[in-house]
Every structure is written in structure tokens, then in C-alpha cells.
Amino acid sequence: VLTQSPGTLSLSPGDRATVSCRASQRVDSAYLAWLQQKAGQAPRLLMYATSYRATGTPDRFSGSLSGADFTLTITRLAPEDSATYFCQQYGNFPPTFGQGTKLEIK
Amino acid sequence: EVQLVQSGAEVKKPGESLKISCKGSGYGFSDYWIAWIRQVPGKGLEYMGSIHPRDFDTRYNPSFQGQVTFSVDRSIDTAYLQWVSLKTSDTAIYYCARSATVTTQLTFWGQGTSVNVSS
Numbered sequence: 001v002l003t004q005s006p007g008t009l010s011l012s013p014g015d016r017a018t019v020s021c022r023a024s025q026r027v028d029s030a031y032l033a034w035l036q037q038k039a040g041q042a043p044r045l046l047m048y049a050t051s052y053r054a055t056g057t058p059d060r061f062s063g064s065l066s067g068a069d070f071t072l073t074i075t076r077l078a079p080e081d082s083a084t085y086f087c088q089q090y091g092n093f094p095p096t097f098g099q100g101t102k103l104e105i106k
Numbered sequence: 107e108v109q110l111v112q113s114g115a116e117v118k119k120p121g122e123s124l125k126i127s128c129k130g131s132g133y134g135f136s137d138y139w140i141a142w143i144r145q146v147p148g149k150g151l152e153y154m155g156s157i158h159p160r161d162f163d164t165r166y167n168p169s170f171q172g173q174v175t176f177s178v179d180r181s182i183d184t185a186y187l188q189w190v191s192l193k194t195s196d197t198a199i200y201y202c203a204r205s206a207t208v209t210t211q212l213t214f215w216g217q218g219t220s221v222n223v224s225s
Contacts (some may be wrong), residue, residue, distance in 0.1 A: 031209065033212070035151075041217075042201055042215045042216065042217050042218050043143075043151065043201070043212075043215055045211055045212060045213055045214075048211035049211075054211075054213070086150065088151075088211075088212075090205075090209050090211060090212075091209055093165065093208065094155070094168070094169075095141075095153045095209075097150055097151040097152070097153070098150070099150045100151075
């Protein structure tokens with residue numbers, strides 16, 4: 001089970017966002033992704049293998065692991081970052097997703 | 107450009123059958139797994155399983171085993187997700203996505219197919 005926190009984040013443009021994802025069982029850093037889903041759209045791969053940016057992901061996005069906690073950090077928030085962010089582990093079958101964190105840009 | 111284009115929205119009654127599609131283009135269709143993911147409106151994402159077009163190797167999430175069937179038509183680079191008898195609880199958006207293996211990231215996603223099952 002992947003548990004994300006917080007459930008909702010409301011920040012202003014230029015702020016820094018931090019989203020956490022904790023796994024109930026060990027997830028190798030090579031098998032953790034972050035997805036971005038904007039309203040009414042399909043999810044899009046943002047990060048993979050914890051800290052690697054997918055094609056087209058701005059360098060304002062970064063991923064890290066500390067202990068059992070994976071973190072997605074978004075610096076210099078922009079209005080277009082408003083979305084729901086999901087973590088996903090794909091090392092253990094079946095792949096599973098976190099419940100999502102909704103980021104609102106005020 | 108890699109694209110996964112899914113079939114259009116469906117409105118069905120409980121007990122009816124349904125087959126939705128996902129057509130790949132811009133890459134070697136038989137070289138990558140196609141995964142199916144369910145999203146109940148307002149809820150999270152659930153991995154249903156994957157199929158490999160080259161040898162039809164299929165992996166079902168145990169939660170969906172026996173409830174749905176995956177298939178592929180390599181001649182038209184299209185994957186399918188099929189139900190024999192829909193339930194109201196099947197109401198969701200269904201996405202297909204591409205991955206290199208079953209245990210790699212879902213790199214490209216289709217636009218989703220909305221399935222509404224209601225009496």
C-alpha cells in the first residue's frame with residue numbers, strides 16, 4: 001500500500017510543494033514513479049526510478065527517497081502545476097498507486 | 107510521435123457485453139506491453155493487468171482476474187479490454203498505457219475511455 005500525504009495542498013505561484021509517498025512494504029528506488037493528472041485529462045508520467053524526469057518534465061520537479069518515504073518536490077510553482085499527483089510502485093506485482101495528492105495553485 | 111488512441115465513450119446496461127480498444131502508433135506495437143488501468147470517477151488509479159502483443163503473454167491483477175479479458179490484434183496494432191457481463195460497479199474511465207516490461211514505468215498513456223453502466 002502506498003500512502004500519500006497531504007491529501008490536498010493549496011499554495012501560491014512561486015511557492016515550493018512537497019508531496020510524500022510512504023510504502024507499507026519495501027519499494028526499491030528503481031521502481032517508484034510519479035504521475036501528474038490534470039483535470040479531465042489522462043495521467044502523465046512525470047518521474048520514474050524515484051528521481052529521473054520523464055521526457056518533457058521541467059527541472060522544477062525532483063524526486064527523492066529518505067528511508068521509506070519517497071518525496072516529489074516542485075519548486076517555483078506555476079499555475080499549470082495545478083493537478084493531482086500520484087505515486088506508483090511497479091517493482092512488486094501488481095503495480096499499485098497512491099491515493100493521490102491534489103495540488104491547488106491559489 | 108508515440109500515441110495510444112482509445113475508443114469513444116460507452117453507455118451500457120448491466121449484463122451487456124463490451125469491448126473497448128487502444129490503438130498504438132509511432133512505435134513498434136509488438137515491442138511493448140500494454141497495460142489497462144481503471145479510474146472510478148473522483149477516485150484513484152487501479153492497475154488491471156497487462157498484455158504483450160508479440161506473444162500474447164497476459165498478466166492479470168488478481169483483483170480483476172476472471173472479470174475482464176485482454177486481447178490484441180497485431181494486424182491493426184490494437185489492444186482490447188473486454189467484459190462479458192457488465193456491472194454498475196464497472197462504471198469508470200479506463201486507460202491503456204505502454205511499458206517496456208511489466209515491472210517498468212507506464213511511459214505513455216491513452217486518453218481514456220469512459221464506460222457508464224446504468225439501468
